[in-house]
Amino acid sequence: MNVLVTGAAGYIGSHTLIALLEAGHRVVALDNLINSSAESIKRVEHITAATIPFYQADVRDTPQVREILNSHAIDAVVHFAGLKAVGESVEQPTAYYSANVYGSLSLVEAMHAEGVKTIVFSSSATVYGEDAPVPYHESMPRGRTSNPYGTSKAMVEKMLEDIQHAHPDWSVSLLRYFNPIGAHPSGLIGEDPQGKPNNLMPFIAQVAVGRLQQLSIFGNDYDTQDGTCERDYLHVVDLAEGHSKALINAAKPGVHIYNLGTGEGTSVLDMVSTFEHVNGVAIPYQFAPRRAGDLAAFWADATKAEQELGWRTQCSLEDMMRDTWRWQKGFPNGYRTPMEGLKTTE
Numbered sequence: 001m002n003v004l005v006t007g008a009a010g011y012i013g014s015h016t017l018i019a020l021l022e023a024g025h026r027v028v029a030l031d032n033l034i035n036s037s038a039e040s041i042k043r044v045e046h047i048t049a050a051t052i053p054f055y056q057a058d059v060r061d062t063p064q065v066r067e068i069l070n071s072h073a074i075d076a077v078v079h080f081a082g083l084k085a086v087g088e089s090v091e092q093p094t095a096y097y098s099a100n101v102y103g104s105l106s107l108v109e110a111m112h113a114e115g116v117k118t119i120v121f122s123s124s125a126t127v128y129g130e131d132a133p134v135p136y137h138e139s140m141p142r143g144r145t146s147n148p149y150g151t152s153k154a155m156v157e158k159m160l161e162d163i164q165h166a167h168p169d170w171s172v173s174l175l176r177y178f179n180p181i182g183a184h185p186s187g188l189i190g191e192d193p194q195g196k197p198n199n200l201m202p203f204i205a206q207v208a209v210g211r212l213q214q215l216s217i218f219g220n221d222y223d224t225q226d227g228t229c230e231r232d233y234l235h236v237v238d239l240a241e242g243h244s245k246a247l248i249n250a251a252k253p254g255v256h257i258y259n260l261g262t263g264e265g266t267s268v269l270d271m272v273s274t275f276e277h278v279n280g281v282a283i284p285y286q287f288a289p290r291r292a293g294d295l296a297a298f299w300a301d302a303t304k305a306e307q308e309l310g311w312r313t314q315c316s317l318e319d320m321m322r323d324t325w326r327w328q329k330g331f332p333n334g335y336r337t338p339m340e341g342l343k344t345t346e
């Protein structure tokens with residue numbers, strides 16, 4: 001298929017380009033580069049030896065998206081483009097509703113106008129809300145979200161359901177990611193947060209490489225095995241593969257919802273000790289007060305994706321730690337650390 005990937009220069013998008021190319025699809029990349037650099041796409045080209053048409057464009061520019069869909073005879077869209085920082089969404093809700101909700105609406109309008117009827121959307125476990133029992137299952141209703149980021153994901157899910165209802169020949173896949181971490185095993189692409197990381201894995205990696213002094217563990221008095229929060233961390237390469245697998249739904253009109261996770265929770269302390277053990281690097285840490293809005297523990301019931309898509313995670317926590325470290329050690333400043341031997345277009 002000809003697949004448009006929005007947000008393609010970002011962390012998950014760049015890994016998904018590789019999975020889609022490996023599955024034999026042709027990909028077109030779109031990103032406004034607000035949270036990424038086109039360097040990631042060049043490196044994907046280096047890894048795959050493919051040439052990837054790239055458009056620096058905003059999903060809210062409906063005419064330009066139409067032009068791209070039309071000129072590349074796009075069959076399906078994998079939609080990552082959006083903003084993702086929970087705390088920032090509380091400070092700047094309009095930016096989040098604009099990029100995530102209006103951006104998705106604009107994209108869908110362009111698809112409708114050009115007759116493209118398959119979309120795979122990056123949703124999040126956060127749509128289960130604050131009160132859902134674990135493990136989360138797709139049959140549970142969306143819950144009460146606690147920040148504009150989460151609300152924007154729930155709103156787009158609902159919007160896509162309504163659009164599919166009105167256009168029964170559309171295929172909508174809503175992929176609810178748990179906590180993606182890790183990097184491509186080549187060590188050439190990975191997560192490259194701007195400024196101080198909000199998330200645990202990049203924070204640990206930046207402590208390991210000396211960019212940050214020590215990790216603060218937010219809370220050690222939760223009702224969990226060791227008192228720290230538990231999450232379902234999955235390798236970004238497994239997650240990317242889930243998008244390729246979800247494209248089999250292109251032939252099945254309807255709304256298809258899948259959790260993408262391992263089905264297991266891991267505590268913050270276990271994350272630290274596994275990283276240390278696998279990579280032989282010490283991670284100094286201190287306990288700090290709980291972070292507002294954190295839930296004690298959640299993980300996926302991941303059986304539906306396995307039954308319907310034949311998808312399940314392949315990588316272990318050790319793989320995630322090893323691959324994160326290979327990327328961080330090789331490129332301490334992410335994409336700002338130059339890569340030798342990379343062909344530049346200039």
Ligand code: NAD
Pocket residue numbers: 006007008009010011012013030031032033034035036037057058059060079080081082083084099103122123124125177178179180
């Ligand atoms: P990312 O920030 O690395 O990638 C998102 C990309 O979208 C960036 O390259 C950014 O420049 C681009 N973008 C933002 N607004 C845009 C716009 N208006 N037009 C075009 N491009 C735009 O984030 P990621 O971790 O790769 O996440 C990808 C998607 O997955 C996001 O929608 C995110 O909400 C969702 N998601 C991420 C996680 C996670 O933990 N990383 C978990 C659940 C869901």
Ligand code: WQD
Pocket residue numbers: 084086123124125126178179198199200201203215216217218219228229230231268291294
């Ligand atoms: C994991 C655990 C922290 C940093 C967030 C979003 C969610 C999703 C993924 C998109 C928690 C602890 C963290 C630190 C710490 N994104 N931690 N010290 O909160 O599960 O999910 O990212 O949809 O919507 O909310 O992930 O990596 O931020 O935190 O102790 O410096 O690590 O308290 O228990 P989270 P995270």
